[in-house]
Structure formats: structure tokens, C-alpha cells
Amino acid sequence: MTELAVETQGMTRLFGSNKAVDSLDLAIPKGSIYGFLGPNGCGKSTSIRMLTGLLTPSAGTIRVLGEALAGNEERLRRRIGYMTQKFSLYENLRVTENLNFVAQIHGVPRRQARERVAELLTLYDLTGQHKQLAGSMSGGQKQRLALAAATLHQPELLFLDEPTSAVDPENRREFWERLFDLCAQGTTILVSTHYMDEAERCHGLAILERGIKRADGSPKQLMAQMGARVVEVGGDDLRTLKQRLTQQPAVLSAAQIGSRLRVLVRDDEGDPVQWLQPLIAGRTLEEVRPSLEDVFVTCTGARAHPAPRESSHVE
Numbered sequence: 001m002t003e004l005a006v007e008t009q010g011m012t013r014l015f016g017s018n019k020a021v022d023s024l025d026l027a028i029p030k031g032s033i034y035g036f037l038g039p040n041g042c043g044k045s046t047s048i049r050m051l052t053g054l055l056t057p058s059a060g061t062i063r064v065l066g067e068a069l070a071g072n073e074e075r076l077r078r079r080i081g082y083m084t085q086k087f088s089l090y091e092n093l094r095v096t097e098n099l100n101f102v103a104q105i106h107g108v109p110r111r112q113a114r115e116r117v118a119e120l121l122t123l124y125d126l127t128g129q130h131k132q133l134a135g136s137m138s139g140g141q142k143q144r145l146a147l148a149a150a151t152l153h154q155p156e157l158l159f160l161d162e163p164t165s166a167v168d169p170e171n172r173r174e175f176w177e178r179l180f181d182l183c184a185q186g187t188t189i190l191v192s193t194h195y196m197d198e199a200e201r202c203h204g205l206a207i208l209e210r211g212i213k214r215a216d217g218s219p220k221q222l223m224a225q226m227g228a229r230v231v232e233v234g235g236d237d238l239r240t241l242k243q244r245l246t247q248q249p250a251v252l253s254a255a256q257i258g259s260r261l262r263v264l265v266r267d268d269e270g271d272p273v274q275w276l277q278p279l280i281a282g283r284t285l286e287e288v289r290p291s292l293e294d295v296f297v298t299c300t301g302a303r304a305h306p307a308p309r310e311s312s313h314v315e
């Protein structure tokens, strides 16, 4: 049986009457990179805060690294790393001072700390900056420092809350390579993001919307099971065509990408090319492979979850 690093049943958090996280069931295998994908406010940070033991759930159970989290928060936190959404280190301390401080918090003996800090400076390419004040570093350097700090005590489970929102694509790529290095050494990683390309790199992911899990699986599984097929239409006046197509109940979405219109057609219509042909007035069309963004569109939003009939129309 697969060993789980995180297991929740019915994990829920209310803020007043707002259900920030609504009955979330998770089963995250050890040694994997698992993503929370969703827009701002969908409950990613709140979920991570509950899983790290910093916020008490309103309902549900949480198991982390094989133990119940409730009552064991302090002990489990030593085995967990957490990189928060905002840079949480001291901007007015130098790089090495920040890492030494984190080592002290974790109670790492002085000599061992010196060795570990030197190792991290090399690993995260910060040797040249070791005397620099953290506040004066670039976005990419700050992010590497934050990752070094979050992994200083060699946690078995690492939580990263939107770690790359402040860095450019090249630094993001580089950062993900480092995550896969950590994963190869056995670290389980839970990362929240609103970038599709990041989510696509995860072994598994949950798509969240308003605190609810809309889908869960590997990117490949989610694309195979999304219940729609994707066709790209090329030609003139795609804006008018889009308006016409989105009135069709079988069309889940139509969005322009450059000079093509990407159309998601419910798969119970059979061959989507044949189905669309009479509607596109001589334009060209071609079925293409789905992307994670298509999955996101099909499982979130009003079209994926129509309101009950009696309340969906004002007659």
C-alpha cells in the first residue's frame, strides 16, 4: 500500500460564515510533488496553514507523516518545512545571519549549523551573496534563500505557498529543478500555485474553487477524464464566432489564442469536429490535445456547476 505523507478527511475551515475550505479529502503519497491549483481566495493558504498545524480546522481529521496532527503539532513541525507566500526572513540581516538564526530556532548545534549553512549556500548558489542584506537581493535570490531556510532542518515534508509568484520564468524553471532534486532525495512537497505550467509539473494535484476540491489526480488523468474534447478553429471574425458558439449548451468554453479559437465541446456529442463543422461557416478546424488549463475551465466556474434549474433563470 502507498504510504501517505498527508491524509485528510472532511478538512473544513470557517471564518465567520465564510467556508474558506469545505470538506477537503486528501491522500498525498510520500515522495511526490502535489499541487493545489486555484485562483486567489480559493483556500490554498488556509489549507496549508491547517496542514502545518498553525490553524485549527473547524471540522475534519488530518494525519501528517503517519500521525494524527491534533495534539502532535509541535513534534510534527520539526519534520515539516514551510515557505510562506511572502518573504518571511529578516530583510535587515545578512544571508548567513538569516540562515544561522533559522538553525538556532531549530536547535541545530553550532558546528553542525556552520556546516549545513555552508552546504546550503553552495547548493542554492548564494555563496557570492553570503554577506548581503536579504532585503537587497533580487526576487530569485530571495526565493532561493527562503527555500534554503525552509529546508535547513532537512524536513521530510515541505509546504510551499505560491513560491514563484515574484520571480521570472527562468528562475521559476530553475526553482522547479531544485524541487525535483529534493523530491528525488525523498522529500514530499506540497505546493500551491495559480500557474497552470507549474501545476502541470506536479505528480498529482487538486483543483480548488471556493474551498471545494473540484478535481484530483495526475495532470494526465485529469486531462483524460475531463469530459470534453478540444478543437481549434482558425479563420476570420473569431469574436463573432465565439459569441455564437458559447450559446451552444455543448460548448463549455471558447477562448481566443492568437489567431485561433480554442473550443471545448462536451464529449457526449461524439466527434467534435463533425459536430462543429456546420457551425463554423467554412473556417478551418482541428482537434488538439487538451491542456491542464482546459481541465481547469471544465471543472470550475458556473458552466461546470450550473445552478439548480429553478434559480438559474429570472423568468
Ligand SMILES: Nc1ncnc2c1ncn2[C@@H]1O[C@H](COP(=O)(O)OP(=O)(O)OP(=O)(O)O)[C@@H](O)[C@H]1O
Pocket (backbone or CB within 6 Å): 015, 018, 019, 020, 038, 039, 040, 041, 042, 043, 044, 045, 046, 047, 162
Ligand atoms: N484570517 C482570516 N480571517 C477571515 N477570513 C480569512 C482569513 N484567512 C483567509 N480568509 C478567507 O478565506 C478564503 C480563502 O483564503 P486563502 O488565503 O486560503 O486563499 P488562497 O487560495 O490562498 O488565496 P491567495 O493566493 O490570495 O492567498 C478567502 O475568502 C479569504 O478571504
